[in-house]
Amino acid sequence: MMIYFSMLVLFILMNVTALMMIKEKSLFSAVAALSFIGLLASVVFFLLGAPDVALTEAAMGSGLTSLVFVVAIRNTRSQVEDINE
Amino acid sequence: MSRLIVPVKKIFILLLLLALSFSALWIFFSAPAAAERIGDHYISINGSEMGAANIVTAVLGGFRGLDTLGEVTILFLSTTGIGLILSMGGQYFRWLQFRPHAVLTAAIPYLFTAIVFYGVYIIVHGHLSPGGGFQGGAVIATGFMLLFFTDSDHMIKKKAIYISESLSGLSFVILGVLGLVLAGSFLMNFLPHSVRDTGRLLSAGTLPLLSLFIGIKVGAELSGLAQSLIGRKEHKEVDK
Amino acid sequence: MMDYFNSEAALTHLMMAGILSLVVIGLYGILTRKNLIKIFLSLGVVETAVNILIVALPYRKGGVAPILTGQGMEGFLDPVPQALVLTSIVIGLAITALGLVMAVKFYQHEGHLNIRKMNGLKR
Numbered sequence: 001m002m003i004y005f006s007m008l009v010l011f012i013l014m015n016v017t018a019l020m021m022i023k024e025k026s027l028f029s030a031v032a033a034l035s036f037i038g039l040l041a042s043v044v045f046f047l048l049g050a051p052d053v054a055l056t057e058a059a060m061g062s063g064l065t066s067l068v069f070v071v072a073i074r075n076t077r078s079q080v081e082d083i084n085e
Numbered sequence: 086m087s088r089l090i091v092p093v094k095k096i097f098i099l100l101l102l103l104a105l106s107f108s109a110l111w112i113f114f115s116a117p118a119a120a121e122r123i124g125d126h127y128i129s130i131n132g133s134e135m136g137a138a139n140i141v142t143a144v145l146g147g148f149r150g151l152d153t154l155g156e157v158t159i160l161f162l163s164t165t166g167i168g169l170i171l172s173m174g175g176q177y178f179r180w181l182q183f184r185p186h187a188v189l190t191a192a193i194p195y196l197f198t199a200i201v202f203y204g205v206y207i208i209v210h211g212h213l214s215p216g217g218g219f220q221g222g223a224v225i226a227t228g229f230m231l232l233f234f235t236d237s238d239h240m241i242k243k244k245a246i247y248i249s250e251s252l253s254g255l256s257f258v259i260l261g262v263l264g265l266v267l268a269g270s271f272l273m274n275f276l277p278h279s280v281r282d283t284g285r286l287l288s289a290g291t292l293p294l295l296s297l298f299i300g301i302k303v304g305a306e307l308s309g310l311a312q313s314l315i316g317r318k319e320h321k322e323v324d325k
Numbered sequence: 326m327m328d329y330f331n332s333e334a335a336l337t338h339l340m341m342a343g344i345l346s347l348v349v350i351g352l353y354g355i356l357t358r359k360n361l362i363k364i365f366l367s368l369g370v371v372e373t374a375v376n377i378l379i380v381a382l383p384y385r386k387g388g389v390a391p392i393l394t395g396q397g398m399e400g401f402l403d404p405v406p407q408a409l410v411l412t413s414i415v416i417g418l419a420i421t422a423l424g425l426v427m428a429v430k431f432y433q434h435e436g437h438l439n440i441r442k443m444n445g446l447k448r
Binding site: 095284303 | 341345346348349352353356357383390391392393394395398401402403404405406407408411412414415416418419420422423426427430
């Protein structure tokens with residue numbers, strides 16, 4: 001019961017964030033959304049009985065991935081999606 | 086013309102995705118449940134062959150150590166590829182034009198020590214509690230990333246990164262070959278690993294050493310990645 | 326009604342639906358977005374969803390993490406998919422970084438990241 005509703009909330013949040021990420025014009029906001037999805041996924045991994053994976057996802061998915069994306073966006077002068085179209 | 090085509094295309098893509106998801110759902114729910122899992126076998130022989138408390142680390146470093154070796158090789162190849170592409174002629178990367186806030190510059194030197202110690206703790210206790218080489222290496226790399234953010238002149242020597250990652254990879258292979266020679270199969274646990282010691286820091290035979298080497302390797306590779314992406318030294322020429 | 330929420334089937338259905346919709350959203354982004362960086366971001370969503378799927382498939386209700394705590398080995402979850410996902414996350418980061426660096430190099434040569442205009446091999 002408890003785990004069902006926590007999973008429900010987590011998955012709804014992840015889906016809404018993913019939709020917002022797809023529709024978002026600003027690339028930095030999209031990177032922040034992806035980091036947020038990674039954090040929620042880390043909680044899901046913990047609830048599924050995989051604390052090792054949760055640790056990795058928390059360190060990778062929200063820390064280093066966003067660094068890589070932010071560096072790439074800074075190097076292409078494309079803070080907004082439309083500029084490159 | 087193109088205005089007319091684009092919605093048609095999007096509708097087509099949506100229909101395609103819906104068909105894909107329904108077929109995937111059908112496959113998921115019609116698949117029979119596996120009666121016997123390989124994981125159960127690993128759990129049952131963990132006591133006699135590894136003696137580790139955290140069975141995920143035992144699988145990662147021991148039973149499936151060869152896969153981990155291949156994975157670390159992929160990581161090495163992709164970081165080498167990044168270094169190659171970055172050093173290929175043309176323009177250099179612009180470093181992040183990012184003026185660190187006073188709070189960040191004041192806090193990071195202390196936080197850095199704490200983060201690196203936390204990473205080392207995760208690596209060293211990998212066979213006892215959730216953690217291990219990959220997690221600890223990632224945490225250490227995050228610490229170095231924060232350090233590079235505050236002070237982009239503060240660099241590690243490229244050579245130190247190369248040496249630490251090649252030495253740790255070599256030690257991993259040497260431990261595997263020693264297992265082959267002394268115990269009969271690659272990456273076999275040849276140091277004492279009795280079940281009675283399970284839960285102590287010095288237990289599980291070669292497993293702590295293996296996770297230490299994985300940790301050093303992953304930490305060095307990811308720190309090198311962060312350095313080559315936000316490091317300032319190579320990019321001074323473009324900044325003027 | 327309460328029985329359904331407590332059952333294991335409910336949890337399985339919920340996770341399958343959530344993971345599938347995440348994959349579909351990510352695939353939609355990959356197929357319709359124009360900016361290459363946005364495509365890599367959508368790829369990240371798909372990757373996260375697939376990782377959750379691999380961990381969720383062997384999950385049983387009441388299962389505990391496969392770590393010995395002195396309580397015996399009752400209800401241990403399968404450790405092999407967890408080890409697989411662990412390596413998959415690390416590889417995913419490295420591959421994403423490689424792709425993004427290639428994208429930046431492309432931008433420095435061509436001056437745009439629009440995937441509809443990337444037809445250099447056709448000409």
